[in-house]
Amino acid sequence: ELATIGLTGLAVMGRNLARNIARHGHRIAVHNRTTSRMTDLIDAFGGEAEEHGGAFVGSESLEDFVASIEKPRAILVMVKAGEPTDAVIDELVPLLDEGDIVVDAGNAHFTDTRRRQQALEEKGLHFVGMGVSGGEEGALNGPSIMVGGSEHAYERLGPIMEAIAAEVDGTPCCTHVGPDAAGHFVKMVHNGIEYADMQLIAESFDLLRSVGGLEPGAVADVFREWNEGDLESFLIEMTADVLSHTDAATGQPFVDVVEDAAEQKGTGRWTVQSALDLGVPITGIAEATFARSLSGHTEQREAARAVFSTTSEADTVEIDREAFVDDVRAALYASKVVAYAQGFDQIAAGAEENGWAIDLGSMATIWRGGCIIRAQFLDRIKEAYADEPDLTTLLTTPYFADAVKDGVDAWRRVVATAARAGVPVPAFASSLSYFDGLRRERLPAALIQALRDNFGAHTYRRTDREGTFHTLWAGDLTEKEMS
Ligand code: NBP
Numbered sequence: 001e002l003a004t005i006g007l008t009g010l011a012v013m014g015r016n017l018a019r020n021i022a023r024h025g026h027r028i029a030v031h032n033r034t035t036s037r038m039t040d041l042i043d044a045f046g047g048e049a050e051e052h053g054g055a056f057v058g059s060e061s062l063e064d065f066v067a068s069i070e071k072p073r074a075i076l077v078m079v080k081a082g083e084p085t086d087a088v089i090d091e092l093v094p095l096l097d098e099g100d101i102v103v104d105a106g107n108a109h110f111t112d113t114r115r116r117q118q119a120l121e122e123k124g125l126h127f128v129g130m131g132v133s134g135g136e137e138g139a140l141n142g143p144s145i146m147v148g149g150s151e152h153a154y155e156r157l158g159p160i161m162e163a164i165a166a167e168v169d170g171t172p173c174c175t176h177v178g179p180d181a182a183g184h185f186v187k188m189v190h191n192g193i194e195y196a197d198m199q200l201i202a203e204s205f206d207l208l209r210s211v212g213g214l215e216p217g218a219v220a221d222v223f224r225e226w227n228e229g230d231l232e233s234f235l236i237e238m239t240a241d242v243l244s245h246t247d248a249a250t251g252q253p254f255v256d257v258v259e260d261a262a263e264q265k266g267t268g269r270w271t272v273q274s275a276l277d278l279g280v281p282i283t284g285i286a287e288a289t290f291a292r293s294l295s296g297h298t299e300q301r302e303a304a305r306a307v308f309s310t311t312s313e314a315d316t317v318e319i320d321r322e323a324f325v326d327d328v329r330a331a332l333y334a335s336k337v338v339a340y341a342q343g344f345d346q347i348a349a350g351a352e353e354n355g356w357a358i359d360l361g362s363m364a365t366i367w368r369g370g371c372i373i374r375a376q377f378l379d380r381i382k383e384a385y386a387d388e389p390d391l392t393t394l395l396t397t398p399y400f401a402d403a404v405k406d407g408v409d410a411w412r413r414v415v416a417t418a419a420r421a422g423v424p425v426p427a428f429a430s431s432l433s434y435f436d437g438l439r440r441e442r443l444p445a446a447l448i449q450a451l452r453d454n455f456g457a458h459t460y461r462r463t464d465r466e467g468t469f470h471t472l473w474a475g476d477l478t479e480k481e482m483s
Helices: 013-022 035-051 062-068 084-096 110-122 135-141 151-164 182-210 215-224 233-241 265-278 283-298 298-307 320-354 362-365 377-387 398-423 428-438 446-458
Strands: 005-008 027-031 056-057 074-077 101-104 126-133 145-147 176-178 469-471 477-481
Touching: 005 013, 005 062, 013 027, 013 056, 013 062, 013 135, 013 151, 027 062, 027 182, 035 056, 056 283, 056 446, 074 084, 074 151, 084 110, 084 145, 084 182, 110 182, 110 265, 126 182, 135 446, 145 151, 145 182, 145 362, 151 176, 151 283, 176 182, 176 233, 176 362, 176 469, 182 215, 182 233, 182 283, 182 320, 182 398, 215 233, 215 320, 265 283, 265 320, 283 298, 283 320, 283 428, 298 469, 320 362, 320 377, 320 398, 320 428, 362 377, 398 428, 446 469
Parallel strands: 005 027, 005 074, 027 056, 074 101, 101 126, 145 176
Antiparallel strands: 126 145, 469 477
16 A cells, blocks of 8 residues: 655754644655664654554665555755755656656755756646644644745645644645745745844843843743733743743843853844845844854953953842833733844745735744744734735734834833843844834935945935936036936
8 A cells, every 4th residue: 555645854853743644544654864764754653643543654765665555746945954955856757757746844944945846847847845843842843834845745745744834723834835835935934033032132131131230030930921912822932931940050030041142043044034035134044043143252252351340230220120121021022023024025025026926914823833934923923914914014904003102112211221231132223223114204324324424325216206317526516316
């Protein structure tokens, strides 16, 4: 009996995804370069699969693996992103038949996905770039799945992926995002938003501790309380758990024994690079990415600590603790609204640039469950796009506009207090500046245009009449209309 689907690459993600698929009653063909991962999976979870009416069909060779799947074949590739993915695709392709579907479920860069899609299309194969969010736990119990590729491929693949995805209010957290690399593009921005979310949470913690004088355990209680309100989300809940954890070896708060250098695998950087190309100001994600870089520059940090005083100015800042905690909550929420508004702007710009017609409301819908950024808040984004599919910015929709208006005074107080206390809040501060930038009547961009015209004859437009102008700065200062 042939398998309905196949999966090669059985490390943490692939193994759990395979178990999830088998638990949904499918016969799934499984393969891994190092055979022991495949046999270990079957030994450990073959019984579990059978209990659910599913089964694993294991193969040592890629040939046998391919032959064990029903046509048109749908084959998930869940290996390390980059060269390993190309290596596996190159090995697979000669073994496939026209109409088969190769699915890259890893974290590929969307430009790699586009390249692979074009190459496979020329060979009569379908290629699907599929973003899977939710880490190990999500892969096993229901991830959020962002599927790119053709409609045809989605017809074959979609029902299985929708069944194994997380579900919120009866709606699966899986959708056909759009053609070619749309799924991986959206997954990339999702990860960028995750960077911003985590940075904002980290800044809140730093403020509550350094300025608010709360120990990690007490900050955990604050986060637990916040999780009851409109900030309710997976990451806020997890923050409370992490902050209340005590290190067994030292008896210290766990957060204090972890080295303060944040690493990154690259999706935040990719998001920022893409935003620069698209000309979309995603300041929240960019600051979050740079904050991780800064944390890793240990030599520079050491040099700076040696020259500048490390005594915190925080002690000199007087606050009313209860009011400050409320202010930080409001600042966190407003900054989060900005980070998401920017992320959705980037998806809209990417969709337009690539001709993808992505339904933004659906992205909020499928992020409500399974993924790392799952949050109550996404319901509001979904509703905003349902009310107005082509909206200019999330920031001005009634719900978010009210949230920002209600929080803006607190936001300013928090950023000002942080500056006085010497506590770095790059994401809070840049989000506030972004908001002020958008709402300002006149921006100093006028001066920048004037300077550009002066040194480079780059021309300018006027506020009082149509046309493009250049001033003869080195001459008699007369203005010439250029067109
Ligand atoms: P890894 O990213 O650690 O990759 C390990 C897998 O790649 C193993 O199955 C390994 O086979 C296989 N592999 C490599 Br490396 N080179 C290969 C080659 N040349 N030919 C064939 N197979 C090769 O696994 P992971 O952490 O499970 O992640 C899988 C994918 O999912 C990645 O793209 C990752 O970015 C993405 N992702 C991960 C998470 C997460 O939370 N970890 C979340 C979302 C997405 P071997 O066993 O023979 O060495």
